[in-house]
Amino acid sequence: MKSKIKFIFPLIIISGMLFGFKIANDPDPEKDKILIGIVRYALKQGHYSPHDIDDSFSEKVFTDFIDALDPYKRFFLQSDIDEFSKNRYLIDDQIKSEDLSFYNQVMTRFDQRVLESQQYYREILQSPFDFSKEASFDVDYDKKSFSKNKAELIKNWQLQLKVSTLSRLHEKIHMQESMTKNETKGVEEKEEEDGAEAEEDEEEGSVPKVEIEIKSFEELEKESREATLKSLDDLYTVMFELDDTDWFAIFINTMTIQFDPHTNYFAPKDKKRFDQTMSGKLEGIGARLQKRDDYTRVAELISGGPAWRGGELEVGDLILKVGQGDEFPVDIVGMRLDDAIEYIKGKKGTEVKLTVKKIDGSIKVISIIRDIVELEETFVKSSVVDVDNRKFGVINLPKFYIDFNERNFRNSATDMEQEIKRLKEENVEGLLIDLRNNGGGSLKTAIEIAGLFISNGPVVQVKYRGEKANIRSDKDKRIQWDGPLVVLVNELSASASEIFAAAMQDYNRAVIIGSKQSFGKGTVQQVLPLNNVFKYDKDLGAMKMTIQKFYRINGGSTQLKGVSSDIVMPDKYSYFEIGERDEKNPLSWDKIEPAEYTPVNAYENFHQVVNDSKRRIADNPHFIIIDDNAKWLKEGRDNTLVNLNYEKFKEEIDQREEESKAFDDIALYESRLEFISPKYELPILENDSILAKKRELWHKNLKKDIYVEEALTVLSELEMNKNLLVKN
Known part of the structure; x- marks a missing residue:
């Protein structure tokens, strides 16, 4: 029977919509209440197809907000969801009265669960994974339920981190095998070209030997776990810097997305970035990017831009890592789009290496020399x-x-x-x-x-x-x-x-x-x-x-x-x-x-x-x-x-x-x-x-x-x- 597989990449992700956990500074309840009232008014008065803010709307906001915070069921327990469910049909009334009870309740518990999760992943990644056992894991998280208890939650973390480490391990082994093969081929070609000189060198014992450090499976497995750990630590560091404005924007957008996918709220700093994008002045690789779940997706290639000229990056590609020239690449899976873009863009003439997942599931590293994206080619x-x-x-x-x-x-x-x-x-x-x-x-x-x-x-x-x-x-x-x-x-x-x-x-x-x-x-x-x-x-x-x-x-x-x-x-x-x-x-x-x-x-x-x-x-x-x-x-x-x-x-x-x-x-x-x-x-x-x-x-x-x-x-x-x- 033909084997089925979804080709995956490091699942060192937390939430594609949130990108953060610990609120870095105090919330502003007065501003949040004003904001929720204005958004409700604007949607009611101006949207082409306004919805009634009723129990049905409430239930959808409830589901989408929980999913936005925890799409991979890594944080909340089923008991948390049961507790939150008391508000399932009350959010509409809270929105109308500018009451933040549901938002505050969920965020307080989420903050607690995320802090607990740091201990989980750090302890799990201290011990080697056994990749010899017969086991499998379904990465369709929509089919999964929330964990019944912490033991089940930790088991879920173990499986997800194992998948992430497995993907990295395969990359490292494949790279080592490729390097060994290429170096061996290079030596053989050199020996053929040298002819008689090579024979003479051999007699003198001076044939050049290529020194390749061959690492064991265990060593590469350890490196893979360490890379997964570092990526998570780096990601949490970035996420901890977010403030209540970022968090509340997520909640607001679970309201706006009920109306249609193109209606959304821009927090002040996001509005500034939006204006800069609309200005048409581009410097970097010449690609428009969007957030799709936890991944940075290529939505469009700017005609004539560096990525377009290179011909390797395509619409639909998911960018997993970003490397600056020969520097070690940074994982951007789970990173907020604006932060990911900061890694990708750069000065004209500099090199960026993108590790992407193609639509066929293959992983490819694409080198692009940044440039000014000339409007002439649009x-x-x-x-x-x-x-x-x-x-x-x-x-x-x-x-x-x-x-x-x-x-x-x-x-x-x-x-x-x-x-x-x-x-x-x-x-x-x-x-x-x-x-x-x-x-x-x-x-x-x-x-x-x-x-x-x-x-x-x-x-x-x-x-x-x-x-x-x-x-x-x-x-x-x-x-x-x-x-x-x-x-x-x-x-x-x-x-x-x-x-x-x-x-x-x-x-x-x-x-x-x-x-x-x-x-x-x-x-x-x-x-x-x-x-x-x-x-x-x-x-x-x-x-x-x-x-x-x-x-x-x-x-x-x-x-x-x-x-x-x-x-x-x-x-x-x-x-x-x-x-x-x-x-x-x-x-x-x-x-x-x-x-x-x-x-x-x-x-x-x-x-x-x-x-x-x-x-x-x-x-x-x-x-x-x-x-x-x-x-x-x-x-x-x-x-x-x-x-x-x-x-x-x-x-x-x-x-x-x-x-x-x-x-x-x-x-x-x-x-x-x-x-x-x-x-x-x-x-x-x-x-x-x-x-x-x-x-x-x-x-x-x-x-x-x-x-x-x-x-x-x-x-x-x-x-x-x-x-x-x-x-x-």
């Missing part, structure tokens, strides 16, 4: 390619960007219009717009860009709570591009990307090709400084709150369902719940009255082209391998059982690595297409070697991109119905 760029002796344009749009503070600052709409004009001058016959990984941006520019491909008409509907939808339209009758159009999307195409793609689909103006559906974020948020609501002498922070919802012109929301592709291509996320569907408490999909618009029959052979593409994809050996890989990845993600016998643990990892070789050809794919820069850009590249290198890398990646290749094939087959589009 702008529109294009390439020209020949397909069967016909010329086509590829336009990449990473963001729907705009700067409302700079009147003459470039924006995505004017840049797109200019890029299309330049490609028309090169007589391209069709356009492929690549919106993969485009997380959205300016609604205004999305509407204007849609207007480049249609005559005037509605593009999107925007609705406030309880109000009639506001139809936002393109009012310019000109059509910048009336030729064949294909839009390429994936699961990470979100918000404004979905508005543009949906409009093109509703007007029958473009073929949408890519993932089964886009991200599915059909909501709009606004940041509200809470001191604007209530005048107070202390900074109360801010609320980011969902206030509007997007709807397609056909009446359907983009929320949850996103935009479904006309042609679906398999990718490694095909069997995962990616996007808004994977978030907690997302707003539901619904439908309103459609806007008045006139779809066009833009293509004579739309259905034939779509069906031909579907057949090609189904028969393409490379797409078949991609789909098999997606199923394999889903199987690995679903396996949560960890074998605590080292030999079997290693055997399962080796088996998984061997299985992964069946998918090696995915990375080796290369099309016959050749991509070049448009003519206007050639003089610029001659004088800008850095930009030239970026374009060279982009074109190389396009050549290896089977999704772009199929999208271009579709584009080349489309036949326009010339009678239904007005030329500019």
